[in-house]
Structures are given as C-alpha cells and as structure tokens.
Amino acid sequence: MKIEFNFEFGIYNGSMSVTINQGEHKLFESINNTQKNLTAIIDLTSPGTLTIQLDGKNNNVDTNVDSRGNIVADKYVQLQKLIVGRVPVSNANLYNLCCYTTITGTQVNDTYWGWNGKVCINFDHINPVLWHAHNNPKHVIG
Amino acid sequence: MAPAVLKAVAEKEGHQSWGLDLNIDFVNQLESYPQKSELTNYLMNQVWPSTAVFAYLSDIIDQFINRILALDPDVVGLSLLTYQSQIFTYWFVSRFKDVRPNIKIIIGGSGIKKFIADTNNGYCEDLKQLGLIDHYIMGDGELALVEYLRGNLDYSGIDTNTWIQATNEQLESYPYPKYEDYNFDLYRKKEIPIVDSRGCVRTCEFCDIIEHWTKFAFRSGESIFSEMLEQSKKYGIRHFYFKDSLINGNMKVFTRLVELVAGHNRTSSEEEKFSWQAYFIIRNSKQHPESLFALIKESQGDLELGIESVIRDVRWGMGKKFENEDIDWHLEMGRKYQIPLSLLLIIAYPTETLADWEFTKQWFKDRVEYGQNSVYQVQLNWASILPNTTLERKNKEYGFEIGRFPSIWFDTNFKITTQMKIDYINELNNVCEPFFAGDLHHILKEFQASAMNVVTSYSADL
Numbered sequence: 001m002k003i004e005f006n007f008e009f010g011i012y013n014g015s016m017s018v019t020i021n022q023g024e025h026k027l028f029e030s031i032n033n034t035q036k037n038l039t040a041i042i043d044l045t046s047p048g049t050l051t052i053q054l055d056g057k058n059n060n061v062d063t064n065v066d067s068r069g070n071i072v073a074d075k076y077v078q079l080q081k082l083i084v085g086r087v088p089v090s091n092a093n094l095y096n097l098c099c100y101t102t103i104t105g106t107q108v109n110d111t112y113w114g115w116n117g118k119v120c121i122n123f124d125h126i127n128p129v130l131w132h133a134h135n136n137p138k139h140v141i142g
Numbered sequence: 143m144a145p146a147v148l149k150a151v152a153e154k155e156g157h158q159s160w161g162l163d164l165n166i167d168f169v170n171q172l173e174s175y176p177q178k179s180e181l182t183n184y185l186m187n188q189v190w191p192s193t194a195v196f197a198y199l200s201d202i203i204d205q206f207i208n209r210i211l212a213l214d215p216d217v218v219g220l221s222l223l224t225y226q227s228q229i230f231t232y233w234f235v236s237r238f239k240d241v242r243p244n245i246k247i248i249i250g251g252s253g254i255k256k257f258i259a260d261t262n263n264g265y266c267e268d269l270k271q272l273g274l275i276d277h278y279i280m281g282d283g284e285l286a287l288v289e290y291l292r293g294n295l296d297y298s299g300i301d302t303n304t305w306i307q308a309t310n311e312q313l314e315s316y317p318y319p320k321y322e323d324y325n326f327d328l329y330r331k332k333e334i335p336i337v338d339s340r341g342c343v344r345t346c347e348f349c350d351i352i353e354h355w356t357k358f359a360f361r362s363g364e365s366i367f368s369e370m371l372e373q374s375k376k377y378g379i380r381h382f383y384f385k386d387s388l389i390n391g392n393m394k395v396f397t398r399l400v401e402l403v404a405g406h407n408r409t410s411s412e413e414e415k416f417s418w419q420a421y422f423i424i425r426n427s428k429q430h431p432e433s434l435f436a437l438i439k440e441s442q443g444d445l446e447l448g449i450e451s452v453i454r455d456v457r458w459g460m461g462k463k464f465e466n467e468d469i470d471w472h473l474e475m476g477r478k479y480q481i482p483l484s485l486l487l488i489i490a491y492p493t494e495t496l497a498d499w500e501f502t503k504q505w506f507k508d509r510v511e512y513g514q515n516s517v518y519q520v521q522l523n524w525a526s527i528l529p530n531t532t533l534e535r536k537n538k539e540y541g542f543e544i545g546r547f548p549s550i551w552f553d554t555n556f557k558i559t560t561q562m563k564i565d566y567i568n569e570l571n572n573v574c575e576p577f578f579a580g581d582l583h584h585i586l587k588e589f590q591a592s593a594m595n596v597v598t599s600y601s602a603d604l
Contacts, residue, residue, distance in 0.1 A: 001240055002240060002243070083272070085236045085237070085239075085240045086236055086239055086240070086272045086273050086274050087232075087236050087272065087274075088272070127200060127204075127237065127240075128233075128236045128237055128240050129196065129199065129200040129203060129233045129236065129237050130193075130196065130197065130200050132233075132236075133193050133196030133197070133200070134193055137190055138190045139190075140188060141188065141228065141229055141232050142228065142264065142265050142268065
C-alpha cells in the first residue's frame with residue numbers, strides 16, 4: 001500500500017531528522033534536510049505500526065523566542081498531509097491518528113512536532129479501503 | 143450497455159477487449175445482503191457506514207478487481223451510469239491502483255458528473271490529481287475512446303469539459319455493441335438495449351438532455367433494424383429497449399423502423415417475433431395516424447408516453463406543444479390496438495396551481511377505463527429543477543428557490559407548501575391506482591417513502 005507523508009520542516013539551526021521505521025526496518029530517512037517541504041513515499045507490504053523517529057532538536061537553542069514570549073523561529077516538523085492508497089486523510093482524522101510521544105514522555109495527538117520523540121501511526125490494514133474505513137472515518141468524497 | 147459499446151469500439155480499433163457489467167453483479171449481490179440499506183445509503187448519500195459494511199464493500203471490490211486482473215488488461219475503462227456510482231468507483235480505483243499502479247484507468251459515462259448537463263467536472267479532476275485515474279472522458283465515449291486508443295490525448299472530451307457530439311453519419315457507423323461478456327440470465331428482464339438517437343427534437347424547459355446533446359442526431363430505420371436482426375441472432379433475445387429520449391424524433395425513420403419490424407413479425411413464428419419498448423413523444427393524429435398504431439401493434443411496441451402534465455397551458459409552457467385531444471388520441475389508439483402504454487407525469491410542476499391539481503385528478507378519474515386496458519402504468523415523478531436547464535434559469539420568473547437537491551425547491555410566494563404537495567401526491571396516487579398493473583404497487587409505496595424523505599430533507603434545508 002502506497003503511503004505518502006507530506007512534511008513541512010521548520011529550519012532553524014538546521015533541521016530535525018526524520019526516520020520512518022516499521023519494526024526494525026528503516027523505510028525512510030531524512031537527515032540535514034534543507035527544504036521546507038519534503039515528501040516521503042513508502043510502499044507498505046505488510047500490516048503494522050509505522051514509527052516516525054524525530055531527532056536533532058536542542059530545545060535550549062533551536063527555538064527563538066522574542067521578549068514578549070512569541071516564537072519567531074523554530075526547528076520543527078509538521079505532518080501537513082497523509083495520503084494512504086492515494087486517498088488523503090482528512091485533517092481531523094490526521095490529528096487523531098498521530099500519537100506523538102516526546103522525549104520527556106508527554107503523549108499527545110498532534111501533527112506539529114517540536115520536540116525529539118516519536119510518532120506512531122497504525123497501519124493494521126494494507127488494503128486502502130479497509131484502512132480508511134477504520135482510520136479515516138467520515139471521509140468526504142467530492 | 144456502455145461496456146458492450148466500448149468493447150465493440152475497441153475491437154474495431156484492433157484491441158482485444160472485454161465488456162463486463164459489474165453493476166448487475168453488484169446489484170444482485172446486494173439483494174441478499176442484510177445491511178443493504180446501510181451500504182446504499184453510504185454509496186448514495188455518503189452516510190458513513192460501520193466497518194463491517196466497509197469490509198463487505200472491500201470484498202466486492204477485490205472480487206471485481208480479481209475478475210479484471212485475470213484478463214490481464216493494459217487499460218481499464220469504467221463507465222459510470224449515474225453519480226451514484228461515484229463513491230464505489232472512488233474506493234474501487236484506490237484499491238485497483240494500489241494493487242496494479244501501472245494499469246491505466248480511464249473513467250467516463252454520464253455518472254462522472256452529478257447531472258448530465260452539469261458543468262462541474264470536479265470529481266474527475268480530483269481523482270486525476272490524486273493519481274486514482276489516468277484520464278477521463280466527457281460525453282459520448284464512442285469517438286473519444288478511439289482517439290484515446292490512438293494516443294490522441296488532445297482530443298476534445300479527453301480530460302476536458304467540452305466534447306464533440308456525433309453526427310448522424312457517425313452514429314450510423316458505430317459498430318454494434320458486443321454483449322459476449324454479459325450473462326443475460328442475471329437480469330430481471332432479458333432485453334437488448336439499443337441507441338437509436340441522441341438528443342431530442344423538443345426543447346422542454348425542465349430537460350437536461352437537450353443541454354448535453356444539443357443537436358438531435360439519429361440513425362436510419364434500416365440501420366436500427368439491422369442491429370436488431372444481428373443481436374437477436376447472436377444472443378437469442380428478441381426484446382429491445384431503446385435507450386434514448388424518444389424513438390419517434392424523426393417520423394420518417396420511425397415509420398420505416400416499425401414497417402421493417404412489423405414485416406419481420408409477420409413472417410416469423412411467435413417466439414421469433416421482435417418486441418420493443420421506447421420513450422415516445424405525442425403528436426397530433428395527422429402526424430400519428432391510425433395506420434402508425436397498427437404498425438406499432440404489429441411490431442409489438444410498448445410506449446412510454448411523455449405527457450408530463452394534463453394541463454394544456456402548463457404543458458405548452460414546458461415546451462410540450464400538443465393538445466389534450468392528442469393525448470386522448472394516443473390513449474384511444476392504445477386501447478384499440480392493445481398497445482402497452484406507460485404514462486409519464488411530472489407532479490406539482492412550478493407553474494401548476496391548486497386548481498390544476500384538481501383538474502389533473504379529475505382527468506385521471508375520467509380516464510379510468512384505460513387502466514390496465516393498454517395503460518399499465520402511470521409514472522409519477524416529483525418535479526425537479528435540474529442544473530443548467532431553462533427551468534432553473536427561470537427561477538425568478540416562476541418564483542421558486544432551489545434547495546440542495548433538484549427535487550427540493552420551494553415556492554417563494556408560499557402559495558403552495560411542501561405539505562400541500564405531499565397531500566396532492568398521495569391523492570393522485572390513489573386516483574391513479576387503477577392504472578397500475580398488480581405487481582407495480584410497490585412503486586406507490588416507494589414513491590410515498592421518497593416523498594417523505596423529500597419533506598425531511600426540505601425541512602433540514604430550510
């Protein structure tokens with residue numbers, strides 16, 4: 001099953017690295033990316049959980065905050081779009097799908113990843129029809 | 143019939159091809175499925191179903207894909223009959239492209255848009271952008287598919303909203319559809335569909351056919367009869383259903399056709415005789431003389447008469463310019479020659495008044511003698527405002543507002559309310575009951591149910 005991740009990178013003091021694994025198998029890796037947008041295409045041949053490993057962020061220096069506390073620059077990765085079997089996942093479902101665990105142990109559902117950590121997405125079906133039935137409910141066509 | 147049409151076109155171009163009617167398999171499988179209504183509600187209205195229903199849908203999709211892959215095609219063409227095929231197709235192509243991304247998929251048919259005259263090709267463009275399909279064909283596929291197979295992707299109608307309508311000569315030159323891959327035992331009624339014309343000679347304001355096929359194009363009586371002969375020999379089926387808006391657009395052609403079929407029937411045994419069914423427009427008795435009805439009888443024709451309104455002025459306003467005496471002439475001829483007639487009627491047309499409704503009820507009461515004595519059905523259709531029709535453009539003149547669906551609209555003067563329309567439909571149903579053949583009573587129930595759905599949707603819409 002073809003899976004397409006469209007990432008947006010916040011580049012500040014370089015970029016975070018992204019590695020996508022299925023168990024022990026490394027399916028995609030991006031280190032020292034310099035482009036704002038990057039697409040990872042994976043052909044998943046067996047069901048399982050995909051783990052997106054996020055590294056390279058130093059929270060002490062890689063987020064620039066102005067005197068008012070506003071973030072003016074940040075090193076981050078955001079999952080803009082997930083397309084499974086050529087069918088896009090709706091934004092609401094995308095948010096719920098992304099189980100993000102930061103290095104500090106905080107667990108949230110989010111598509112904006114500004115800490116080192118990992119994101120797990122369940123691909124228990126490799127038939128796109130069944131995957132969307134379970135994971136992309138109320139997907140509107142047209 | 144599109145798979146058989148396109149198979150013939152592709153084979154004429156020298157390509158091996160198969161024409162599978164997946165719809166009939168799907169419909170038949172669905173009949174015995176306990177969650178049929180949940181699945182159809184999803185496919186038609188996108189009401190999200192349970193995962194179990196999705197699993198069933200997925201199984202059917204896989205079954206169909208395996209059938210297609212067993213044929214090892216390079217190109218798969220999907221013809222969508224109505225927009226209600228869009229959701230199924232979406233998941234079908236998603237799975238198909240996942241299994242075999244290199245096989246080209248093209249879609250076409252009137253169902254790639256919501257309505258035939260719709261100018262919105264968003265569904266096709268979305269699918270193409272996602273890589274779920276490679277190309278789409280607008281309009282008639284007989285010409286565009288040939289160009290696609292020749293690699294001429296710039297041809298009008300391939301990935302464009304505009305397309306070229308076939309001329310009479312082109313219609314006549316099309317190969318006859320090939321039904322070798324069909325199993326006629328799967329159909330309730332064994333009949334061969336035939337395309338005899340495109341478009342219409344009339345310009346009824348409610349009709350979207352004339353917005354799609356802007357010119358009336360037709361085949362000769364000889365060409366149509368030749369197809370009937372060949373198809374009956376090949377498939378052993380002698381009942382034909384003419385699929386287009388009217389069979390009698392060109393009286394010379396129609397007269398010749400019924401002469402040929404009547405001639406065939408005269409010299410054939412009972413089981414070899416042809417019979418046919420078609421939409422038929424009403425004309426006066428000079429244009430439709432008694433001799434014509436005698437030929438229709440001999441050729442075993444079954445006519446679906448587009449009356450639409452029994453109110454003369456309303457009907458003329460629609461663009462159907464014939465008199466009430468002409469309707470009576472057809473009823474009388476139908477009874478005299480025992481020609482099966484089905485009457486098509488639009489209910490609660492925007493220009494009708496309450497007095498018109500009373501007149502309509504009385505009109506049917508006065509003609510109850512024709513019920514099941516030639517007239518075997520009255521098809522009551524809720525008045526709909528179809529996109530891109532003259533009727534839609536007249537919304538201010540007629541004083542109506544359009545809702546989410548063509549059947550949902552309301553009188554801006556609030557002289558006629560939805561409840562009044564529902565009451566009228568029920569009353570007219572009762573009045574028309576003697577016209578229905580015994581096994582057609584379910585139509586009444588379905589109609590009442592759909593009328594109630596309209597009320598529910600209408601309330602939500604407001």
